[in-house]
Amino acid sequence: MSDKLKNSLMDRLLKFQCHFTWNLLGEDVDIDNVEERLNDQIEFLPDALKHRMYNLLAYLKHLKGDHEEAMIQLQKSEAQIQESSISEDTDVRRTVMYANFAWVFYHQNQFNKSFTYAEKVETIIKQYESPPKENTLLLDIYGEQGWTYLSFTGKYYQWAAECFEKALELDPDDPELNSGHAMAVYRMEGFRHSSYSENKSFPLLERASRLNPRDTVLKVLLALKYLDMKNYNQGTMLIEQALQEQPESPYVLRYVATFYRKNRQVDQAIAMFKKVLFLTPTSCPVYYQLAKCYRSLIRMPTYYNKQQNAEAIANAIFYSEKAVELNKSSVGAHILLARVYMKANEHQKAKEEFDKTLTMKNMWPEQKQELHFYWAKYLMYSRKSESEAVRHFKEVIKIQSPSWFSENAIKELQSLAKP
Known part of the structure; x- marks a missing residue:
């Protein structure tokens, strides 16, 4: 293919809405860690969402230069769409995937195949270019983009919220989009430690829970907001409901354990986080939360016993170091490790971690x-x-x-x- 034709193909690819055009920068994340999280989600979350996870996995494989494996992930996405689609709008769900196919083939220098998939994308777009069918396509693209940003790293949470907001302007009552928007805003509040609009997610979580009565993750997130608002009874009621509905879901158990930790039921939190760790043994957030639990026990009145205090310090160091090892790009994990070293009065290690963390670009x-x-x-x-x-x-x-x-x-x- 001539340079002129290759440039023309690239111009077409750049117009597509997909992972390759959404400014997902590999330097912002620990790619291996995101892959681990996505594999856990594929194992434990509903089949209807899995095609999106395979799409993102394909892009991550591209970032690692493994285009053969990227192609395998896209083929899994295609198979998942075929298995789980029950509507006439199946092609809509293929739009982002076909665009990703076109990009991967381009990077493999298989330009004819890239051209073929670019045509597939353009054919679908043309079929849905007029209202009201246009909204169906936009809803799917905004939704996939929002969930992608939400799965990538905290720097992208604001973009995720904006994607869901655009989609909700088109369909305010869509359960999945309300769920994504509520989660994005909830995570922003916790991620930024800001007093600004700190309860904006509460009404969003309430609404999303009404629209998604079977979504137990929303239920436990809402319970955590009730706890923040000092409404312990309502929060506990939701926690108990969630445990009855999904007693083995690592995502439900993780947030339940967080509820216990925030409510100073530290021993219960530790026991539950360890149960989650058995289910998802490479989860940075679980190691991070366990480190926070043990850090809270250091020098507490019940732990003035020297041996108990030493055990709390050792565990806090172990779990925080493991969290950093599993996700080197997690600023929160690095800050926690520095704080644990401070608690342990490990001055040199604390200083090194402080200096290292301060240079991280994604703070x-x-x-x-x-x-x-x-x-x-x-x-x-x-x-x-x-x-x-x-x-x-x-x-x-x-x-x-x-x-x-x-x-x-x-x-x-x-x-x-x-x-």
């Missing part, structure tokens, strides 16, 4: 605030270095983002300024 402003804030507290109370602590409290405030950390850094500085 949110609130995460940088969190890191400086806890480093300042450590310097002030464990290292007795008030001047250095003040410098880091000021660093928190310099970062222009309203959060719990900026509010409390100001309070710490005001307290230090008092004679």
